[in-house]
Amino acid sequence: MSFFRYLKDLFWTILCFIAIVLIIDLMLINSSALNKSVADILYMNILIFSVFFSFLIVGYVKWRNIYKDFKNALYNQEDIDRFLPNGEKLEQVLIREMIDFKNQEKLRETKELKEDLEEINDYMTKWVHEIKIPLSVCELIADKIEQEDDIYNISAELRQELERINFLANQVLYTSRASSYSEDFTVEEVNLGTLVKGVIKDSINLFISKKIEVEMGNLDFDVFTDRKWIFYVLNQIINNACKYVDINGKIEIYAEEDERSTRLFVKDNGMGIPNKDIERIFDRGFTGDNGRKTTKSTGMGLYICKKVANKLNFKIEVSSQVSQYTEFVITFYKIADYFNVTEM
Numbered sequence: 001m002s003f004f005r006y007l008k009d010l011f012w013t014i015l016c017f018i019a020i021v022l023i024i025d026l027m028l029i030n031s032s033a034l035n036k037s038v039a040d041i042l043y044m045n046i047l048i049f050s051v052f053f054s055f056l057i058v059g060y061v062k063w064r065n066i067y068k069d070f071k072n073a074l075y076n077q078e079d080i081d082r083f084l085p086n087g088e089k090l091e092q093v094l095i096r097e098m099i100d101f102k103n104q105e106k107l108r109e110t111k112e113l114k115e116d117l118e119e120i121n122d123y124m125t126k127w128v129h130e131i132k133i134p135l136s137v138c139e140l141i142a143d144k145i146e147q148e149d150d151i152y153n154i155s156a157e158l159r160q161e162l163e164r165i166n167f168l169a170n171q172v173l174y175t176s177r178a179s180s181y182s183e184d185f186t187v188e189e190v191n192l193g194t195l196v197k198g199v200i201k202d203s204i205n206l207f208i209s210k211k212i213e214v215e216m217g218n219l220d221f222d223v224f225t226d227r228k229w230i231f232y233v234l235n236q237i238i239n240n241a242c243k244y245v246d247i248n249g250k251i252e253i254y255a256e257e258d259e260r261s262t263r264l265f266v267k268d269n270g271m272g273i274p275n276k277d278i279e280r281i282f283d284r285g286f287t288g289d290n291g292r293k294t295t296k297s298t299g300m301g302l303y304i305c306k307k308v309a310n311k312l313n314f315k316i317e318v319s320s321q322v323s324q325y326t327e328f329v330i331t332f333y334k335i336a337d338y339f340n341v342t343e344m
Contacts, residue, residue, distance in 0.1 A: 006060045014056075021048060185226045185312065192255050192264055193219035195227075199235045206242045210249065217254025221262045223332035229308050233316070236301040237266050237328045244326070245270035260334055267327040273320040281318065282306040 007014065028041055196219055200207065207214065223230075241251050245268050252267045273281065277288035287299040309316045313333065320326040 003060055006064075007056070010056070010059075017052060021045060185229070187224055187226055187312070189222050190225055190227050190230060192221045192223060192262070195231060195234060196253055196264075199231060199238050202235060203239055203242060206239070210242060210245065210247050212242060212245060213248070213250045215250065215252045217252070219253070219255050219264075221255050221257055223262050223314075225312055225314060225332060229312065230314075233305045233308055233330070234264075234266070236305050237330075240301070241266060241268035241270065241326070244268065262332045262334075264330040264332070265327060266330075267325055269325055272322040272324055272326055273318070274322055278318060278320055282316075 025041055025045065029038070196216065200214060206212075238251070238253075242249075245251065250269045253265065255262060255264045257263075273288065277286075280286045281288060282302050282305070283299075284303045285299040286303075306316060309330075315329075315331040317329045317331070318326065319329075
């Protein structure tokens with residue numbers, strides 16, 4: 001809040017004033033009609049500059065008083081709203097608008113943080129109830145081990161339930177990461193064939209227990225995305241397909257490519273999704289009739305998938321017909337479209 005800073009802000013005003021005074025002086029000196037001596041002109045200049053300097057001093061005092069409390073509140077991290085300059089000068093208006101913009105930005109950040117915490121709390125509540133089911137099954141299996149000799153079947157049941165617990169534990173891990181997506185993204189080239197094989201291997205016991213046939217077409221395509229998050233998304237979709245197909249069901253997985261995108265298809269011949277549910281399957285906490293009837297579901301998996309897709313700029317679409325099929329399509333855009341760059 002120094003005087004020199006104030007003068008710097010008024011530099012062009014002072015320069016224009018000096019130029020006007022000099023022009024008047026030259027006119028007085030060169031004018032024969034005005035019989036003015038150099039001493040008179042010098043005296044007049046001293047008087048004019050004295051008055052102008054006095055106005056500068058008064059203006060500086062008023063300027064300092066306007067911003068002094070505001071500056072102190074800003075440096076001391078106090079509530080600055082009470083000290084905002086309320087004048088109509090351009091700089092005062094800009095300061096108020098800037099502070100208002102920052103306040104709105106903080107409100108948005110607070111709201112987003114609150115929503116993220118609500119999502120995590122909501123999911124954790126549902127997850128705690130859901131994980132009790134496989135734990136109870138494991139306890140029953142332990143009791144059966146003491147009573148029966150069919151160790152092979154019991155071992156298969158146990159592996160299936162342990163896999164389910166692992167799946168639920170991974171969901172919690174990804175849900176906790178979901179509160180800071182952008183900080184957790186690493187975009188790289190990912191091969192779809194390798195990705196699909198990894199997801200199937202991760203859920204192999206579920207495929208074996210339900211004798212699900214997997215038909216894989218051409219998957220030799222590379223896409224740009226985050227490896228761990230696309231693994232999570234595809235794992236959710238394939239795991240859901242396994243849950244909702246019957247024994248000896250079938251899942252088809254293949255990919256197609258055109259000049260703008262690569263599309264990954266996951267199609268099952270399961271129970272399908274009713275029309276009244278299909279528009280809501282990506283809503284937070286929505287389970288639908290299938291989720292309530294056939295298996296305990298949190299309704300958070302596909303919701304997180306959709307949020308990740310929006311952040312990573314790929315698209316998830318679904319189509320279905322009851323008692324016939326459900327098909328998910330993941331569209332990955334080519335690198336030029338991924339970064340919204342127009343090719344030359």
